[in-house]
Amino acid sequence: MYDIQQIRADFPILGRTVYGKPLVYLDNGATTQKPRCVVEAITNEYYNTNANVHRGVHFLSQQATELHEASRETVRKFINARSTNEIIFTRGTTESINLLAATFCLSQMQTGDEVIVSTMEHHSNIVPWQLQAMQRGIVLRVIPMDDEGNLLLEEYERLFSPKTKLVSIAHVSNVLGTVNPVKDMIRTAHAHGVPVLVDGAQSIPHMPVDVRELDADFYVFSGHKVYGPTGVGVLYGKEDWLDKLPPYQGGGEMIQHVSFEKTTFNELPFKFEAGTPDYIGTTGLAKALDYVSALGMDNIAAYEHELTEYALRRLREIPGMRIFGEAKERGGVISFLVGNIHHFDMGTLLDRLGIAVRTGHHCAQPLMTRLGIEGTVRASFGLYNTKEEVDALVAGIERVRKMF
Ligand code: PMP
Numbered sequence: 001m002y003d004i005q006q007i008r009a010d011f012p013i014l015g016r017t018v019y020g021k022p023l024v025y026l027d028n029g030a031t032t033q034k035p036r037c038v039v040e041a042i043t044n045e046y047y048n049t050n051a052n053v054h055r056g057v058h059f060l061s062q063q064a065t066e067l068h069e070a071s072r073e074t075v076r077k078f079i080n081a082r083s084t085n086e087i088i089f090t091r092g093t094t095e096s097i098n099l100l101a102a103t104f105c106l107s108q109m110q111t112g113d114e115v116i117v118s119t120m121e122h123h124s125n126i127v128p129w130q131l132q133a134m135q136r137g138i139v140l141r142v143i144p145m146d147d148e149g150n151l152l153l154e155e156y157e158r159l160f161s162p163k164t165k166l167v168s169i170a171h172v173s174n175v176l177g178t179v180n181p182v183k184d185m186i187r188t189a190h191a192h193g194v195p196v197l198v199d200g201a202q203s204i205p206h207m208p209v210d211v212r213e214l215d216a217d218f219y220v221f222s223g224h225k226v227y228g229p230t231g232v233g234v235l236y237g238k239e240d241w242l243d244k245l246p247p248y249q250g251g252g253e254m255i256q257h258v259s260f261e262k263t264t265f266n267e268l269p270f271k272f273e274a275g276t277p278d279y280i281g282t283t284g285l286a287k288a289l290d291y292v293s294a295l296g297m298d299n300i301a302a303y304e305h306e307l308t309e310y311a312l313r314r315l316r317e318i319p320g321m322r323i324f325g326e327a328k329e330r331g332g333v334i335s336f337l338v339g340n341i342h343h344f345d346m347g348t349l350l351d352r353l354g355i356a357v358r359t360g361h362h363c364a365q366p367l368m369t370r371l372g373i374e375g376t377v378r379a380s381f382g383l384y385n386t387k388e389e390v391d392a393l394v395a396g397i398e399r400v401r402k403m404f
Contacts, residue, residue, distance in 0.1 A: 021354030029380030092233035096220035176325030228288035232281030332381035
């Protein structure tokens with residue numbers, strides 16, 4: 001059913017070598033490789049259907065519009081949203097969060113109001129709120145975590161006050177791999193009458209996500225992390241909420257009627273989509289979602305879970321190995337340090353062996369501060385990685401360790 005060799009054959013780049021060594025690509029948390037069907041869908045649209053969407057009477061424009069809107073429906077179905085009005089196309093997770101931070105704070109928050117985030121957030125889910133804090137005097141409250149990388153849920157409960165207006169948390173940490181109990185956290189927030197934004201950048205590629213089952217008010221993700229193209233992403237929002245928020249950017253597409261005296265805005269989802277959308281990107285994203293859906297998100301989750309368990313077991317055998325992130329529920333992101341070897345040295349030497357990992361603070365400097373380190377080496381798995389690649393990583397680390 002899950003034929004890994006057949007799957008790997010769908011990703012041409014996995015067949016290449018670097019420095020004469022077979023590529024071992026373990027940087028999927030940063031971005032994923034693209035299956036042939038995604039690249040072909042993009043090429044095909046440029047060759048055969050390219051025209052600007054929505055405003056054209058001509059054949060090509062209508063066909064491009066149909067493709068673009070069909071992609072919205074594919075996204076809706078993938079996350080089980082109620083309506084395509086709830087699917088806003090953006091440039092990615094970062095833009096989705098910025099959009100929400102700007103429009104939510106402007107319309108729903110006063111000076112002194114609070115947003116709850118967690119210790120393990122990506123900078124994309126910290127800095128947009130800080131920009132609002134600078135402009136509007138809102139306050140960030142931070143959920144602490146234990147040394148294993150579990151959020152402290154009792155502390156979370158204690159953070160709520162009448163000033164709390166929004167909770168914004170990662171579903172899966174891009175450093176620790178922690179899968180946060182977002183469903184329970186949403187229930188808690190709702191009991192306080194507070195909506196929740198979930199950063200799904202690291203969850204969408206790895207597990208089934210049902211926004212209605214979670215009861216998330218907002219859910220965001222990037223196309224490029226789920227085997228789709230760069231430059232396109234999604235903001236899901238419950239229609240009631242999106243209706244209450246003002247437009248983000250102004251321009252074409254997001255208006256109903258413009259005059260110098262008064263401009264009226266388009267309905268959802270277009271109210272938030274100023275300018276020509278990345279309609280080629282949305283086609284690629286839809287193709288990527290079709291691809292992972294055909295494999296089955298449950299099958300991908302099970303396969304990656306087994307691979308992660310295997311990797312954790314093998315990595316723990318290495319003397320001097322320190323793994324950051326030992327949460328009860330975790331995904332296929334493994335951050336580590338070995339002895340006194342600097343993460344950058346480890347990453348650079350692994351690279352010479354053809355093994356692509358990420359090093360540094362992973363855009364989570366407050367988390368690094370909490371852990372008392374400057375950075376880690378991070379291996380992050382995708383649906384095409386294998387135990388043989390884990391073995392290559394372990395052998396590579398051993399080799400580097402012996403050099404030091
Ligand atoms: N949030 C998390 C948890 C992430 O891992 C990332 C990407 N590393 C982002 C947000 C930002 O995603 P993008 O750069 O695609 O906007």
